[in-house]
Amino acid sequence: MDFDLTEEQSILKDSLDRLLADRYSFEARRGYMASAEGWSAEMWSRYAEMGLMALPFAEADGGIGGGPVETMIVMESLGRVLALEPYFPTVVIGGGFLRLGAGDELRTTLVPQIMDGSLKLAFAHTERNSRYDLTHVETVARKDGHGYVLNGAKSVVLHGDSADRIFVTARTAGAARDKKGVTLFLIDPRASGIGLHGYRNQDGQRAAELTLDNVRVGPEAVVGEADNALPLVRRVADQGIAALAAESIGVMSAMHKLTVDYLKVRKQFGVPIGAFQVLQHKAVDMFVATEQARSMAMYATMMADAEDADERARAMHAAKAEIGRAGRLVGEMAIQLHGGVGMTMEYDIGHFFKRMTMIDITFGDSDHHLRALAEAGGLTDL
Missing domain, CATH: 1.20.140.10 (Butyryl-CoA Dehydrogenase, subunit A, domain 3)
Incomplete structure (x- = not known):
């Protein structure tokens, strides 16, 4: 099996490594961490200019059509300098939900915003009692007319305090650890009833605690299949x-x-x-x-x-x-x-x-x- 990088992949790696070597010294990182966002808005813009945000998206959606190897190249380079920007929650996780679960209309609306760096995403799934169990969801979404009302709390939402949209899992049927009955919603963190408490993790990355108190969303907020998001x-x-x-x-x-x-x-x-x-x-x-x-x-x-x-x-x-x-x-x-x-x-x-x-x-x-x-x-x- 050939593990050598293609010419395009080698160019991606070399270009990103040069950028990070020039702009991401330990002292520079300390300054980024102390900023209001907790990361560098300038570096985020440079990632977008390099096309890093567009890497995993299909060409039909305006992306580059890269795959896991391209993501591997980017993530290893970011790890080498302890990059603080929300690439993982926005492009890898949030982008993954859009690529694999969203309809054409939602992708057409949001993917271009991710690629130009104007949209940041987060994923709220972990709860205090979940203990790494992806099936454990106590947050509840109650049907209300054509929409839903969400109540519950999520912990350690990576870069949740700077996200423009947040993917949230909630139980629409069944008990806390049932494999069926979980639905994925895309919500606006500025909506009424949402509370966000941001903080810095021990590694310098930002995270947030999220509370949902009678948060109302429409049917368009559902991403993927209702009751079967797991x-x-x-x-x-x-x-x-x-x-x-x-x-x-x-x-x-x-x-x-x-x-x-x-x-x-x-x-x-x-x-x-x-x-x-x-x-x-x-x-x-x-x-x-x-x-x-x-x-x-x-x-x-x-x-x-x-x-x-x-x-x-x-x-x-x-x-x-x-x-x-x-x-x-x-x-x-x-x-x-x-x-x-x-x-x-x-x-x-x-x-x-x-x-x-x-x-x-x-x-x-x-x-x-x-x-x-x-x-x-x-x-x-x-």
């Missing part, structure tokens, strides 16, 4: 896991490089500490773990568009379980080899480890996915 949610979540896997490789690669560079310049007993063989072995362990995780990220990318939901889910369970384990190992070794300076807010290595931990718990941590993979019988049916 298959769509699972498919988009699987594509999100593949994208996060690619971002993880960028984060781990950066941690390894920063650590090796530090071993070359930090001196003890008059020599660089990288001269000590035991520390060299730890650096090699970090490299091996990163490359093993890279293989799983590629596997997740290959399976992201698989039509067989069970096969796709097993691949994502395996990728999430292995990459979460590898990311923890690489991060812990990076902090250990840096010593005390690795724990300070002023040095960048700790921020990479924080991002790795947040990636691990998004859509379920490694322990959750390892258990799910075991319950599914492993990667293959034997």
